[in-house]
Amino acid sequence: xxxxxxxxxxxxxxxxxxxxxxxxxxxxxxxxxxxxxxxxxxxxxxxxxxxxxxxxxxxxxxxxxxxxxxxxxxxxxxxxxxxxxxxxxxxxxxxxxxxxxxxxxxxxxxxxxxxxxxxxxxxxxxxxxxxxxxxxxxxxxxxxxxxxxxxxxxxxxxxxxxxxxxxxxxxxxxxxxxxxxxxxxxxxxxxxxxxxxxxxxxxxxxxxxxxxxxxxxxxxxxxxxxxxxxxxxxxxxxxxxxxxxxxxxxxxxxxxxxxxxxxxxxxxxxxxxxxxxxxxxxxxxxxxxxxxxxxxxxxxxxxxxxxxxxxxxxxxxxxxxxxxxxxxxxxxxxxxxxxxxxxxxxxx
Numbered sequence: 012x013x014x015x016x017x018x019x020x021x022x023x024x025x026x027x028x029x030x031x032x033x034x035x036x037x038x039x040x041x042x043x044x045x046x047x048x049x050x051x052x053x054x055x056x057x058x059x060x061x062x063x064x065x066x067x068x069x070x071x072x073x074x075x076x077x078x079x080x081x082x083x084x085x086x087x088x089x090x091x092x093x094x095x096x097x098x099x100x101x102x103x104x105x106x107x108x109x110x111x112x113x114x115x116x117x118x119x120x121x122x123x124x125x126x127x128x129x130x131x132x133x134x135x136x137x138x139x140x141x142x143x144x145x146x147x148x149x150x151x152x153x154x155x156x157x158x159x160x161x162x163x164x165x166x167x168x169x170x171x172x173x174x175x176x177x178x179x180x181x182x183x184x185x186x187x188x189x190x191x192x193x194x195x196x197x198x199x200x201x202x203x204x205x206x207x208x209x210x211x212x213x214x215x216x217x218x219x220x221x222x223x224x225x226x227x228x229x230x231x232x233x234x235x236x237x238x239x240x241x242x243x244x245x246x247x248x249x250x251x252x253x254x255x256x257x258x259x260x261x262x263x264x265x266x267x268x269x270x271x272x273x274x275x276x277x278x279x280x281x282x283x284x285x286x287x288x289x290x291x292x293x294x295x296x297x298x299x300x301x302x303x304x305x306x307x308x309x310x311x312x313x314x315x316x317x318x319x320x321x322x323x324x325x326x327x328x329x330x331x332x333x334x335x336x337x338x339x340x341x342x343x344x345x346x347x348x349x350x351x352x353x354x355x356x357x358x359x
Contacts, residue, residue: 013055015329021051026335027174027318030325034106073109074323075130077122078140080114090295091312092140095162098316099138106324123151130157135327138162138319143205158326158333160319164207170334172326174318177338178208181308182215184343185262185290188306190223193351194260194288198231198249200242200272202264209237212264212292231258235268242271250279259287259352266291266298266307273301273348284350294344303347311339 019026024044032040032048040048051057076099080086087093103110113129115122122141130137136158141148144165152159153169160172189197199216202209213232220227233249235241242263249258263269269291276287283289283303291298291307298305318337326333 013051013057015057015325016335018048018051018055018057021055022048024048025337026325027321027337030329031317031321033329034321034324070327071109071133071135072107073111073134074103074320074327075126075134075137076110076112076140077126077129077137078112078114079116079122079142086114090293094312095140095316095319098313098318099320100316101313102317102320106320108320108324120148120151123148126152126155126157136160136323138323142203143207158323160323160326162315162319164211164336166207171336172322172333173336173338174315174322175338176208176310176315177340178211179215179218180338181292181310181341182212182262182264183219184215184341185292185308186216186219187222188343188345189260189262189288189290189349190219190225192260192288192349194258195223195225195352196228196231196256196258196260198233198258198261200233200245200261200263200268201235202237202268204234206237209264216262235264237265237267239267239271239274242268243275244271246272246275247279250275260349261287261289263289263291266293266295266305269305269307269348270297270301273303273305284348286353288349288352290349292341298344298346301348306346306348307344308341309344310341314339 015026015029019029022029028040029048032045078092080092087096100110111130111134126137138160140162144161144167146167149165149167149169149171160174163175164173165171186197199213201213217227233245235245261272263272269289273283273289276283281287289305291305292310294307294309298307318339322335322337
C-alpha cells in the first residue's frame with residue numbers, strides 16, 4: 012500500500028499538501044492539484060495508518076507548542092509569533108485537536124529536556140518554535156520518541172520535519188529586483204546571526220550577485236539585528252565612512268532593519284528612493300504606512316503555522332515519517348522605495 016510520501020511524489024507536491032487535502036483544509040491546493048491527489052489516493056488505495064484499539068484509546072487529540080519568548084509584550088500581539096500561532100490554532104481547531112502551549116525563558120537545551128514534563132502523557136506531538144536548534148537539541152528530541160515539527164530551519168544535517176519561509180529564495184528575489192531596477196552596488200543589512208533565517212537570506216543575496224556576474228564586496232555585507240535601531244545605526248555608520256563608490260541600494264534582512272535604514276538615509280538629507288533604494292522582508296504593517304511605502308517580500312506566517320500542524324498530524328495520524336521540509340514562497344510586494352540608481356554613484 013502506498014505511503015503518504017509516495018502519494019506526494021506521484022503528484023509532485025509535498026506530503027504536507029497531501030495531508031492538508033485529505034484533512035479537507037480550505038485553500039490547501041488548487042482544484043487541479045486537489046483532484047490529482049484524490050485520484051492518486053483512489054488508484055493506490057491509500058489509507059491512513061490504522062492503529063490498535065489500545066493506541067486509539069491512548070491518543071490525546073492534543074498537540075503541544077513549545078516556544079522561547081522573552082519579550083515583555085503579549086506573545087499574541089507579536090508581529091512574528093502572533094500570526095504563526097493564529098495559523099496553528101486555526102489548523103488545530105479544524106482537525107479537532109486541542110493545543111497545549113508552554114512558553115519558556117529557559118535555555119533551549121533546558122526547555123527541550125523538560126518536554127516529557129511539559130507534554131508527556133498529555134500530547135501526541137509537539138511543534139517547536141525556538142530560534143536555535145542545534146545538533147544536541149535534535150538528538151535529545153529524537154531520543155524522546157515524540158513526533159515533532161520545527162518552525163524554522165535548523166543547523167543540522169538530520170532529516171527533520173520543518174516549515175519555514177524559503178529564506179534563500181526571498182533574499183534572492185529581493186536582491187534580483189534591485190538588479191533589475193539597474194543597481195549594481197547593493198548593500199546587505201543582515202539580521203541576527205543566531206537565527207538561521209539571516210544566513211539563508213544572505214545566501215540568497217550572494218546567489219543573486221553571482222547570477223548577475225557581480226563580485227561580492229564583503230564590506231557591503233553589514234551585520235546587525237532584526238530591529239529598527241540596528242538598521243539605523245548600521246546605515247549611519249555606512250554613511251559616515253562613504254569613500255565615493257557608495258552603494259545605491261540595500262537589501263535588508265527584514266522590514267524593521269529596512270525602516271531604520273530609510274530613517275538614517277532621510278535624516279542625512281538624501282531621499283528614498285531617488286538617492287537610495289531599499290527592499291525588506293516580512294511585509295509588516297509599518298511597511299505600508301512608512302514614507303515612502305516599503306517594497307518588501309511577504310512572509311506567509313499564518314500558513315507556516317497551519318503547515319506545521321499539517322506536518323505534525325501527518326506523523327501522528329497518518330503514520331508519515333519525519334523529514335518533510337516545507338519552505339513557503341514569499342511574494343514580492345512592489346511599493347515606492349525602489350527606483351533606478353542616481354545618475355552618478357559619486358553624487359553622494
